[in-house]
Amino acid sequence: xxxxxxxxxxxxxxxxxxxxxxxxxxxxxxxxxxxxxxxxxxxxxxxxxxxxxxxxxxxxxxxxxxxxxxxxxxxxxxxxxxxxxxxxxxxxxxxxxxxxxxxxxxxxxxxxxxxxxxxxxxxxxxxxxxxxxxxxxxxxxxxxxxxxxxxxxxxxxxxxxxxxxxxxxxxxxxxxxxxxxxxxxxxxxxxxxxxxxxxxxxxxxxxxxxxxxxxxxxxxxxxxxxxxxxxxxxxxxxxxxxxxxxxxxxxxxxxxxxxxxxxxxxxxxxxxxxxxxxxxxxxxxxxxxxxxxxxxxxxxxxxxxxxxxxxxxxxxxxxxxxxxxxxxxxxxxxxxxxxxxxxxxxxxxxxxxxxxxxxxxxxxxxxxxxxxxxxxxxxxxxxxxxxxxxxxxxxxxxxxxxxxxxxxxxxxxxxxxxxxxxxxxxxxxxxxxxxxxxxxxxxxxxxxxxxxxxxxxxxxxxxxxxxxxxxxxxxxxxxxxxxxxxxxxxxxxxxxxxxxxxxxxxxxxxxxxxxxxxxxxxxxxxxxxxxxxxxxxxxxxxxxxxxxxxxxxxxxxxxxxxxxxxxxxxxxxxxxxxxxxxxxxxxxxxxxxxxxxxxxxxxxxxxxxxxx
Amino acid sequence: xxxxxxxxxxxxxxxxxxxxxxxxxxxxxxxxxxxxxxxxxxxxxxxxxxxxxxxxxxxxxxxxxxxxxxxxxxxxxxxxxxxxxxxxxxxxxxxxxxxxxxxxxxxxxxxxxxxxxxxxxxxxxxxxxxxxxxxxxxxxxxxxxxxxxxxxxxxxxxxxxxxxxxxxxxxxxxxxxxxxxxxxxxxxxxxxxxxxxxxxxxxxxxxxxxxxx
Numbered sequence: 001x002x003x004x005x006x007x008x009x010x011x012x013x014x015x016x017x018x019x020x021x022x023x024x025x026x027x028x029x030x031x032x033x034x035x036x037x038x039x040x041x042x043x044x045x046x047x048x049x050x051x052x053x054x055x056x057x058x059x060x061x062x063x064x065x066x067x068x069x070x071x072x073x074x075x076x077x078x079x080x081x082x083x084x085x086x087x088x089x090x091x092x093x094x095x096x097x098x099x100x101x102x103x104x105x106x107x108x109x110x111x112x113x114x115x116x117x118x119x120x121x122x123x124x125x126x127x128x129x130x131x132x133x134x135x136x137x138x139x140x141x142x143x144x145x146x147x148x149x150x151x152x153x154x155x156x157x158x159x160x161x162x163x164x165x166x167x168x169x170x171x172x173x174x175x176x177x178x179x180x181x182x183x184x185x186x187x188x189x190x191x192x193x194x195x196x197x198x199x200x201x202x203x204x205x206x207x208x209x210x211x212x213x214x215x216x217x218x219x220x221x222x223x224x225x226x227x228x229x230x231x232x233x234x235x236x237x238x239x240x241x242x243x244x245x246x247x248x249x250x251x252x253x254x255x256x257x258x259x260x261x262x263x264x265x266x267x268x269x270x271x272x273x274x275x276x277x278x279x280x281x282x283x284x285x286x287x288x289x290x291x292x293x294x295x296x297x298x299x300x301x302x303x304x305x306x307x308x309x310x311x312x313x314x315x316x317x318x319x320x321x322x323x324x325x326x327x328x329x330x331x332x333x334x335x336x337x338x339x340x341x342x343x344x345x346x347x348x349x350x351x352x353x354x355x356x357x358x359x360x361x362x363x364x365x366x367x368x369x370x371x372x373x374x375x376x377x378x379x380x381x382x383x384x385x386x387x388x389x390x391x392x393x394x395x396x397x398x399x400x401x402x403x404x405x406x407x408x409x410x411x412x413x414x415x416x417x418x419x420x421x422x423x424x425x426x427x428x429x430x431x432x433x434x435x436x437x438x439x440x441x442x443x444x445x446x447x448x449x450x451x452x453x454x455x456x457x458x459x460x461x462x463x464x465x466x467x468x469x470x471x472x473x474x475x476x477x478x479x480x481x482x483x484x485x486x487x488x489x490x491x492x493x494x495x496x497x498x499x500x501x502x503x504x505x506x507x508x509x510x511x512x513x514x515x516x517x518x519x520x521x522x523x524x525x526x527x528x529x530x531x532x533x534x535x536x537x538x539x540x541x542x543x544x545x546x547x548x549x550x551x552x553x554x555x556x557x558x559x560x561x562x563x564x565x566x567x568x569x570x571x572x573x574x575x576x577x578x579x580x581x582x583x584x585x586x587x588x589x590x591x592x593x594x595x596x597x598x599x600x601x602x603x604x605x606x607x608x609x610x611x612x
Numbered sequence: 613x614x615x616x617x618x619x620x621x622x623x624x625x626x627x628x629x630x631x632x633x634x635x636x637x638x639x640x641x642x643x644x645x646x647x648x649x650x651x652x653x654x655x656x657x658x659x660x661x662x663x664x665x666x667x668x669x670x671x672x673x674x675x676x677x678x679x680x681x682x683x684x685x686x687x688x689x690x691x692x693x694x695x696x697x698x699x700x701x702x703x704x705x706x707x708x709x710x711x712x713x714x715x716x717x718x719x720x721x722x723x724x725x726x727x728x729x730x731x732x733x734x735x736x737x738x739x740x741x742x743x744x745x746x747x748x749x750x751x752x753x754x755x756x757x758x759x760x761x762x763x764x765x766x767x768x769x770x771x772x773x774x775x776x777x778x779x780x781x782x783x784x785x786x787x788x789x790x791x792x793x794x795x796x797x798x799x800x801x802x803x804x805x806x807x808x809x810x811x812x813x814x815x816x817x818x819x820x821x822x823x824x825x
Contacts, residue, residue: 042706043816045699045799047743068800295735312731316818320712321721326728 011460032461039081057084099131136184168254201459221412296329301424486535708736750790
């Protein structure tokens with residue numbers, strides 16, 4: 001890249017349900033602001049909104065000509081954004097949604113044209129990666145369009161672009177996201193964990209006072225619950241030479257569980273009540289009921305005095321009086337379903353139930369247990385296990401122990417909420433009470449997040465500014481997981497017994513950007529010109545493992561992808577090579593096979609084709 | 613062909629005018645100067661008729677794409693205004709079923725049914741208004757309270773009724789606090805709803821398609 005002076009830091013939040021983009025000028029100290037997104041808002045209008053619903057509607061032949069057209073969009077076969085989400089909800093076979101969740105799904109080939117999921121419109125389907133590319137491309141054109149209206153031409157050589165991904169995304173999903181950004185014309189982007197971005201936003205908003213708000217020994221839980229996903233991260237505050245340092249010490253699993261599940265649960269309950277009175281709802285009426293439940297939930301959570309929220313759902317025909325169905329969303333519904341259903345008070349020993357169905361239907365890996373409290377408990381226990389097993393224990397960090405079972409876990413001393421549902425005070429209060437219940441002896445406080453919906457994009461832009469200027473604090477993070485190569489144990493052959501597969505650590509947890517490691521003492525004799533395949537695993541709970549550490553059985557690891565490498569060479573021979581792993585400055589993982597004597601190296605590719 | 617003929621004509625005429633030409637040739641050149649433009653004219657006519665014939669046989673090459681209606685609208689402020697109002701109405705109908713509410717005969721229905729319908733209208737229209745405007749009371753004071761308007765008050769913002777003297781200051785009772793919007797964020801108009809025969813679609817007819825595959 002040329003040495004153009006960086007003028008702007010751009011942050012992109014490519015969300016599962018909504019996306020946003022923020023920009024910060026490096027010449028001004030102002031915090032980043034979100035760029036409004038031009039989009040088709042209805043059958044006959046184009047409007048501006050701060051977020052872009054991550055939805056693609058595949059228009060019919062006639063609609064392609066008649067629906068409003070976005071000035072920069074050359075291909076009129078689809079529409080992205082609000083209209084897509086609203087209209088598409090009633091035409092599910094033409095609606096692409098939740099594409100991002102498919103990227104993090106190891107059992108699915110992200111290049112395969114599968115969306116809209118289960119749609120009969122085979123020739124119209126696109127791959128999850130393509131959908132992500134479309135959103136990113138759309139955001140780029142929108143930014144160009146808006147800057148041009150202000151009299152500025154977007155020059156990406158002058159921009160530091162930061163794209164956020166869930167902390168729980170593995171290296172493969174991260175790589176795919178970076179690839180989509182490249183494809184969408186953004187060039188090389190820096191990847192940043194969403195939960196860290198939210199924390200950077202908080203740091204940016206409290207630039208003068210954050211050092212007074214936290215102190216060494218604090219552990220901050222970033223509790224991020226979006227429309228359809230939940231993610232948790234822990235950030236520890238340490239002190240070195242009288243300076244405060246921040247380190248992201250733990251990352252939870254990606255849960256396909258969020259605020260939309262609550263609205264859905266409320267709507268199911270009200271529908272069942274209506275049906276008891278002989279009132280049937282069709283699909284569109286049910287969608288309207290979900291929408292009304294969301295509004296009712298927000299109203300009841302915002303006003304503690306309100307006891308019920310009346311809901312009326314219109315019939316399909318033009319007669320509003322004859323066909324409307326009315327019911328009530330009660331405070332008891334919110335209490336029983338939202339608070340006690342999804343966020344009940346529980347002990348730290350409560351673990352979420354795993355899916356018991358032997359064979360799950362192929363599709364998105366929706367979280368089996370909807371109780372968010374239990375997932376939070378498991379996260380804190382796993383984090384304790386991860387830290388406890390690790391040698392990188394932060395000196396100030398003290399583990400808590402469960403009263404009943406003495407299970408160690410990490411108790412956060414502060415919490416930063418992120419996501420729209422935390423606009424509701426009772427939900428924040430419930431999570432605080434839940435955490436406090438895990439360890440009543442220690443204190444817990446809340447860090448104030450002003451814009452829980454737009455914090456990620458703005459924080460990412462703020463982070464980009466820090467990267468360019470070198471000023472301001474950075475969170476020490478590195479890879480959230482450790483990665484392993486599956487190798488066969490050498491043992492005497494026994495008929496009928498497959499040699500056990502062991503894992504060899506090739507990327508330790510916390511490996512930082514810009515570093516590389518050689519796997520010492522292990523040579524692979526590979527034939528040139530031939531594809532060599534390896535199995536690739538990961539773990540988020542083995543903080544102690546270092547380069548080369550062996551795990552006796554891969555059963556305790558998560559399989560991530562397959563690796564393959566072909567040693568291209570002029571003559572056919574067996575070459576002794578060693579494995580080199582590298583985290584680029586942009587935060588993506590690269591694996592290489594290196595022939596030490598000659599210094600030649602070959603890149604190992606991730607094979608994401610679905611394994612049969 | 614046309615160019616060759618034109619060049620020849622120019623050549624002949626300039627020879628005739630600017631160079632000494634033998635007497636016997638002058639006549640021939642004069643004839644040529646006349647004949648060449650005639651030939652040119654004839655050639656052009658033939659070309660034209662050929663072209664006309666071609667157009668009759670083949671379908672016309674793709675006509676230039678009719679300008680999108682939105683673009684056409686911009687030339688007609690009146691139509692643009694209609695389209696904007698129409699779009700707003702369409703949105704109130706889509707989200708808040710306002711047109712259904714008004715167009716239905718409500719006399720046969722009980723208050724309970726009217727109430728249920730009113731909630732749909734209220735909720736949906738509120739959503740539309742809050743998307744497009746930021747509506748706040750114009751006057752902060754409580755209704756039924758006293759209010760004083762000084763010299764130079766905005767007569768567009770305060771409507772005075774009762775016994776009103778010629779000059780401020782005015783003191784009176786606030787009957788209605790008024791409304792203002794802090795912003796207007798109406799979507800851009802797309803011409804798609806204007807049909808050619810001046811019919812406006814407020815709400816499309818809804819059709820459910822089943823098992824077409």
